[in-house]
């Protein structure tokens with residue numbers, strides 16, 4: 001196959017590993033800088049140009065679209081889909097997953113366990129909003145944050161009120177969430193490829209921190225997940241429409257709760273922790289399900 005990897009930087013671990021794994025398995029793999037792909041959207045024959053030439057002959061595309069380039073990246077990916085190139089994850093599913101509130105709404109309508117979460121616009125509604133999520137301590141999250149930035153733990157209702165007011169004053173959309181204390185600063189990353197959880201790890205926040213993100217100093221270790229956790233992760237990825245996803249789960253007193261579903265999960269932490277060839281498994285998945293004209297949406301939003 002001829003595979004495009006949409007990525008801003010060929011030196012990133014995940015990008016490098018995907019190129020390596022694809023090449024090892026006999027494919028031609030080309031890294032395309034997402035922001036340097038430009039397109040003719042009005043032509044009868046959809047095209048993408050790159051460094052002055054049209055991109056041609058690709059069978060599959062692996063999107064590695066960073067949060068800061070979601071809008072443009074999804075447009076480029078959609079164009080690939082319109083050209084009949086098979087995407088590892090579809091642009092609609094990626095766009096969906098990038099909005100934390102929208103994701104939780106989609107997961108909740110399918111009955112997937114979630115932390116109690118509230119969303120409001122007016123400062124007048126803050127006291128009741130706090131009540132709705134069972135009071136303090138609670139977690140406040142910026143809707144489009146990543147890597148733990150924009151996630152705040154408020155110990156008291158008074159603190160929560162002022163933080164929520166501050167975010168609203170800055171016109172920043174936030175959601176308010178019950179704090180799952182019993183998770184003890186840990187969460188479980190389930191790496192889904194196709195219809196399997198192919199690897200999982202536990203991430204533990206550093207002492208004095210509740211956010212387990214590796215970027216915030218968290219540490220990763222091996223973990224055996226329960227059948228219920230496995231099922232929850234698979235269902236969450238399916239509801240989001242993602243064939244490759246990093247599903248983050250909190251272990252609560254009343255079972256697994258999905259915190260978020262990542263559409264471009266990093267490979268470094270999971271490969272280093274589990275010793276698994278995750279990049280190779282992703283390429284094998286493409287070999288099975290990909291190929292020209294196998295896209296379901298053809299760029300339909």
Ligand code: ADP
Nearest residue numbers: 115145146147148149177178179180210211212
């Ligand atoms: P981001 O997209 O920035 O990673 P998350 O929603 O994943 O944001 O939150 C970051 C971290 O904060 C999580 O990995 C988890 O350790 C912790 N966390 C988030 N929400 C909760 C919650 N409701 N209860 C307990 N811990 C939480």
Ligand code: MG
Nearest residue numbers: 147148248260
């Ligand atoms: Mg996270």
